[in-house]
Amino acid sequence: MADPLRVSHGLWRDILRQFMHHKGAVFGAGLFAAIVIGVLAGPLLWDVAPDAPDFSARNAGPSAAHPFGTDQLGRDLLAQVLAGGRISLSVGLAAMVLSVGLGTLVGVAAGVFRRLDGPLMRLTDLFLSLPLLPLLLVIVMLFREALSASVGTNTGIFLLIVIAIGVTSWMPVARIVRADVLSVREREFVLAARASGTTQMRIITRHILPNILSPIVVSATLGIANAIITESALSFLGLGFPSDFPTWGRLLSDGVVYLSEFPWRVFWPGLMISLTVLSVNFMGDGLRDALDPRLRGRAAPL
Amino acid sequence: MLTFALRRLLLSVPMLIVIALVIFLLLDVAPGDPMGNLPQTISPEVRAQMREALGLGEPLHVRFWKWMVQLFWVEPQVLIDHVFGTSLAVDKPRVLSWQSRAPVMFEIAQALPQTLWVVGTAYVVGILMALPLGIFAAYRQYSVFDNASTFVTMVGYSLPPFLTGPLIIFVFSVQLDLFPFIYETSHRVTDWESFTYQVKQMVLPVLVLSVQTTAQISRYMRSAMLDNLSQDYVRTARAKGMSEWVVVMVHVLRNSMIPVVTVIALGAPAIFGGAIITEQVFAINGIGAQLIGAIKANDLPLVHTLTFLFAVLIVLANLLADLLYGLLDPRIRYG
Numbered sequence: 164m165a166d167p168l169r170v171s172h173g174l175w176r177d178i179l180r181q182f183m184h185h186k187g188a189v190f191g192a193g194l195f196a197a198i199v200i201g202v203l204a205g206p207l208l209w210d211v212a213p214d215a216p217d218f219s220a221r222n223a224g225p226s227a228a229h230p231f232g233t234d235q236l237g238r239d240l241l242a243q244v245l246a247g248g249r250i251s252l253s254v255g256l257a258a259m260v261l262s263v264g265l266g267t268l269v270g271v272a273a274g275v276f277r278r279l280d281g282p283l284m285r286l287t288d289l290f291l292s293l294p295l296l297p298l299l300l301v302i303v304m305l306f307r308e309a310l311s312a313s314v315g316t317n318t319g320i321f322l323l324i325v326i327a328i329g330v331t332s333w334m335p336v337a338r339i340v341r342a343d344v345l346s347v348r349e350r351e352f353v354l355a356a357r358a359s360g361t362t363q364m365r366i367i368t369r370h371i372l373p374n375i376l377s378p379i380v381v382s383a384t385l386g387i388a389n390a391i392i393t394e395s396a397l398s399f400l401g402l403g404f405p406s407d408f409p410t411w412g413r414l415l416s417d418g419v420v421y422l423s424e425f426p427w428r429v430f431w432p433g434l435m436i437s438l439t440v441l442s443v444n445f446m447g448d449g450l451r452d453a454l455d456p457r458l459r460g461r462a463a464p465l
Numbered sequence: 466m467l468t469f470a471l472r473r474l475l476l477s478v479p480m481l482i483v484i485a486l487v488i489f490l491l492l493d494v495a496p497g498d499p500m501g502n503l504p505q506t507i508s509p510e511v512r513a514q515m516r517e518a519l520g521l522g523e524p525l526h527v528r529f530w531k532w533m534v535q536l537f538w539v540e541p542q543v544l545i546d547h548v549f550g551t552s553l554a555v556d557k558p559r560v561l562s563w564q565s566r567a568p569v570m571f572e573i574a575q576a577l578p579q580t581l582w583v584v585g586t587a588y589v590v591g592i593l594m595a596l597p598l599g600i601f602a603a604y605r606q607y608s609v610f611d612n613a614s615t616f617v618t619m620v621g622y623s624l625p626p627f628l629t630g631p632l633i634i635f636v637f638s639v640q641l642d643l644f645p646f647i648y649e650t651s652h653r654v655t656d657w658e659s660f661t662y663q664v665k666q667m668v669l670p671v672l673v674l675s676v677q678t679t680a681q682i683s684r685y686m687r688s689a690m691l692d693n694l695s696q697d698y699v700r701t702a703r704a705k706g707m708s709e710w711v712v713v714m715v716h717v718l719r720n721s722m723i724p725v726v727t728v729i730a731l732g733a734p735a736i737f738g739g740a741i742i743t744e745q746v747f748a749i750n751g752i753g754a755q756l757i758g759a760i761k762a763n764d765l766p767l768v769h770t771l772t773f774l775f776a777v778l779i780v781l782a783n784l785l786a787d788l789l790y791g792l793l794d795p796r797i798r799y800g
Binding site: 187288289291292293294295296297298300301302304305388392395396399400401402412415416419422423426429433436437440441444445448 | 480483484487488491492615619620622623624625627628631632634635639734738741742745746756757760761768771772775776778779780783
C-alpha cells in the first residue's frame with residue numbers, strides 16, 4: 164500500500180489553499196497561535212509570580228511595574244492572566260479531547276455495529292434532553308469535595324471540570340460522526356477492504372476514520388471555545404476553580420465586584436476569553452469551508 | 466400526522482421518567498449533608514428525628530417513588546384546587562423545600578414569572594432582530610452589510626453573557642446612568658410611571674440575553690435563505706415578472722422559515738440555561754437564581770424539581786420542533 168501521506172499530498176495542499184483564502188480563518192488561526200505562544204512563553208519574559216502580593220500597590224492601575232494593574236492584594240494582573248491562560252487553555256483542550264473522543268467512539272460504534280445503533284442513539288437523545296448547565300453545576304457541587312480530598316484540590320477540580328464538560332458535550336459529535344460513518348461504510352472501498360479480508364478494527368482505523376476526519380476536526384475546534392466558555396461560566400457562578408487558582412473565568416468573576424472602581428480587572432481576562440473564543444470560532448468556520456469538498460475550489464467568502 | 470404526534474408524545478413519557486431517575490440518582494450520591502448547616506447544640510436524637518421528618522431515612526426507591534407521586538399526582542391536584550376551588554389535595558404530602566419548609570412548587574411559582582418575563586421578551590426581541598438581519602445578509606451575499614453582520618454576529622456569539630452583562634451595566638448604568646443596574650423583583654406595575662420603570666429595568670437583561678439569540682438565529686436564517694435563493698423556482702418566479710419583494714419575502718422566505726422555526730423551537734430551553742447566568746449578573750430573582758441558591762444550600766428537593774423542570778422544557782421543545790417540522794414542510798410525511 165502506498166504511503167497515505169504521499170497520496171493525500173494534493174488534498175492537504177488544496178485544503179490549506181482554501182483555508183488561506185478564508186481571511187477570517189487565517190486571522191483566527193494567527194490570533195489563536197499568538198495567544199497560545201504568548202501564554203506559554205509569556206512567563207519567561209514576565210517573571211513576576213502571579214500569587215506574590217505587593218501591598219504597596221493594591222488595586223493599582225496600569226503602570227510600568229504592573230502593565231495590566233493589580234488586584235485587591237496587589238497581585239500582578241499580567242502574571243495572573245498569563246498563568247490563568249495556561250489553565251483555561253488546558254481545560255479547553257483537555258475537555259475538547261475528551262468530548263470529541265467520546266463522541267467519535269459513540270458515533271463510530273453506532274455507525275459500524277448495527278446492534279449498538281439503537282441503544283447508543285437513544286442514549287445520545289437522553290443526554291441531549293438533559294438540562295446541561297444545571298446538571299454541570301450539580302455535578303461540580305457534588306463531587307468537588309470528594310475529588311479534592313482524594314487527589315488534591317487543584318488537580319481534583321481540574322479533573323472534575325474537564326470530565327464534567329467532556330461528558331456533557333459529546334452528543335453533537337456523536338450524531339455527526341454516526342451520520343458520516345453510515346454513508347462511508349456503504350462505499351465500494353469499504354466493501355473491497357472487507358472482501359480482501361481486512362479486520363473490522365482495521366477497516367475502522369484505515370478506511371472509515373480518515374474519511375470522516377473533517378467533521379471531527381471542525382467539532383474539535385469549536386469544542387475548545389465551548390469548553391473555555393463553560394469553564395468560565397462555572398467559575399463565574401462560584402462553582403469553578405477556587406479563588407487563589409487563577410483562570411480567566413475566575414479572574415473575571417473576581418473582578419466583576421470591583422467593576423465600577425477598577426474596570427481593568429474585568430477588561431483583561433474578559434478580552435482574553437473573548438479573543439480566544441472568537442479566534443477559535445473563525446478558525447472553525449474556515450476549516451469547515453476548507454474541508455468541505457463541495458466548497459473547495461470555489462471563490463472564498465470574505 | 467396525528468398518530469405520529471401521539472407516538473412522539475407517548476415516547477417522551479419514558480424519556481422524562483429516565484431523566485428524572487438520572488437526576489435523582491446523581492443527586493443521591495451527594496456527599497453534602499442537608500443538616501450540615503444546623504447548629505451543633507442540637508442533640509443526636511433530635512437530629513435523627515429531623516432527618517426522619519425530611520424523609521432521609523428511607524431507602525432510595527421509596528424516596529424516588531414518593532417524589533414521583535408527589536410531583537405527578539399531588540401537584541396537579543393542587544393546581545386543579547387552585548384553579549377551580551376544589552379540595553382534592555387537602556392534607557396530601559407535597560414536595561417540600563428543605564430550606565423554607567414551603568412546598569417546592571409554591572417557591573417555583575413565585576420565581577417563574579420573573580424568568581418568563583425577561584427570558585420570553587429577550588427571545589422575542591432576539592428573533593425579531595435576527596430575521597431581518599439574516600434575510601438581508603443573504604439577499605446581498607458578500608456585500609459590506611453581509612460581511613459586517615457576519616463579523617458582528619460572530620463577535621456577539623463569542624462574547625459570553627457574564628462578560629457582556631457587567632460591561633453593559635458599567636457603560637449604561639454606572640457611566641451613563643440610563644438604566645437601573647439591579648432588577649427589582651418586587652416592583653409592581655400599577656400606573657404609567659411604574660410601567661416605564663419596569664421597561665427600563667428590563668432593557669439591559671433583555672439586551673444581554675437577546676444578543677446570543679440574534680447571533681445564532683440570524684446565521685441559520687442567512688444560510689436557509691441562501692439555500693433557497695439559488696433554487697430554480699426563484700428564477701421561475703422572477704421570469705414570470707413577480708416583484709422582487711414578492712419573490713424574496715413570500716416565496717423564498719416561506720420556504721426558508723421551515724428549518725428556522727424548528728431552530729427557534731429547539732433554542733428556547735437553551736435560553737433558560739443562559740438565564741441562569743444573566744439572572745446572576747442582574748440579581749433577578751428567577752428560577753435560575755433559585756437553582757444556584759438551592760445548590761449552594763444543599764436543598765435537594767428544590768434542585769431535583771428545578772432540574773427536572775428544565776428537562777421537561779427541553780423535551781417539550783424537541784417535541785414541538787418535530788411536530789412543527791412536519792406541519793410546515795409538506796414534503797415530510799410521517800408514516
